Amino acid sequence: MPTSTLRVALNGVTGRMGYNQHLVRSILAIADQGGVVTADGDHVLLEPVLVGRNPEKLATVAARHGLDHWSTDLDSVLADPTVRVYFDAQATSARESAVRAAIAAGKHVYAEKPVASSAVEARGLAELADAAGVRHGVVHDKLYLPGLVKLRRLVTGGFFGRILSVRGEFGYWVFEGDWQTAQRPSWNYRAEDGGGIVTDMFCHWNYVLEDIAGAVRAVTAHAATHIPTRWDEGGQSYPATADDAAYGIFELEGGAVAQINSSWCVRVHRDELVEFQVDGTEGSAVAGLRDCRVQHRSHTPRPVWNPDLPPQEPFRHQWSPVPENAQLPNGFQAQWEQFIRDVVAGTDHVHDFHSGVRGIRLAEAGLLSSREGRRVELDDVAAAQR
Incomplete structure (x- = not known):
């Protein structure tokens, strides 16, 4: 069973939504099932890197789930070439600048909605991501x-x-x-x-x-x-x-x-x-x-x-x-799997930042x-x- 590993930076998973739906019920659930199965039948294993502002909370979450990698230094995580995907579940007011930095670092970006505080800011992020050639997506879990x-x-x-x-x-x-x-x-x-x-x-x-x-x-x-x-x-x-x-x-x-x-x-x-x-x-x-x-x-x-x-x-x-x-x-897990498949295949994610712009508008x-x-x-x- 061919496998590969994809390192994913997760920012904001000490909060309720980020922890429950994205870390536990998506990333860790995907690991328990043996990874994301691609269209070619390969299995992509996800290796989480926790990011946040509170070292005590990060250390507690990491220890609870046996995770080895966490950091309060977002810039250093984004500078790591082995980290290919950045996910953001912070408060909306903190998201735009972090997503902008992730795009500048060449990371594929997946974010909770709203992706920015305004439609103008979100459209700017969508245009930056398109220009950078990275995959981008916004959580549309209800679908x-x-x-x-x-x-x-x-x-x-x-x-x-x-x-x-x-x-x-x-x-x-x-x-x-x-x-x-x-x-x-x-x-x-x-x-x-x-x-x-x-x-x-x-x-x-x-x-x-x-x-x-x-x-x-x-x-x-x-x-x-x-x-x-x-x-x-x-x-x-x-x-x-x-x-x-x-x-x-x-x-x-x-x-x-x-x-x-x-x-x-x-x-x-x-x-x-x-x-x-x-x-x-x-x-x-x-x-x-x-x-x-x-x-x-x-x-x-x-x-x-x-x-x-x-x-x-x-x-x-x-x-x-x-x-x-x-x-x-789980709906969050299902969209995570689809986004990872799009990253691996190099295809656009259907629920991208442009969709996020329309939601904010x-x-x-x-x-x-x-x-x-x-x-x-x-x-x-x-x-x-x-």
Whole structure:
């Protein structure tokens, strides 16, 4: 079984997302399965080099998993010719300069989203990476989750006919941090530190909508800060200056309309933390992180509105599950494997920095729409940023 080793610098894996999803459930999980299998049948083993600012945290993580290489000196890691890939999961405000340095060092670059603090900065990184001839990618993990994989299969198979609409619900209650510890870091709720649910989630919704129903052409959004005061990791109160909920209407190429609610101030009454319902002329589907259920035109019941009687139909039971048809890994791991295959083969990664630019542009358009109380066309925003 031919094998090769690819050294990967991982910056920001002492944080929650970087550690859980990228180090443990992706890089180390890939090692446990014997590497990434390429199109030629070779196995590429990944050797992680941990990078960060806190030596104690890095040493603890390295010791926990038996890793030999870690450093607080990013420049020296980037200068090492044996390190071929750089990954960044730092706070957004620190990402652009580090990614720029990695590109200058000739590294292939994979990054969490948003890849930069603005679409202009992200476009600059994309152009630099193109000019340097390195592979570049942005995390689009939702597309690799089982529920969305099944939904994409339905789209490819023509199940929906003409897609009419998409409705999405995302979110859960994030505790304020005073009487129960918050599930998310405090910087998420400070605009000055790059926080905000629009900046965080509209980047996701852009690529999900592109993949399922069409590119976003215009947005009308309302962003809100429902919880004005929160408590940080040290138990100190602070003013929440970033939006913690967003309500968006997205007009898509081809005429479909999407409505997506995103909130860290909502209690969950649905099967999964995120769900998308797609309605088309021939059928509908509801997809979450793992499951997907469908109702075809031929099986659609005929409800009749009658508020004087209790519900007579078991609506949820009238939908059929979409089968797995394949064993699907963790979504983050699946995209990591695809990115490594692209690096080895020298092919462009489909979810590249240019895709990341479009995601940030949608977030910026959403914030502009909310701020000015109007519909914003994405082409106008793109033209203004050139």
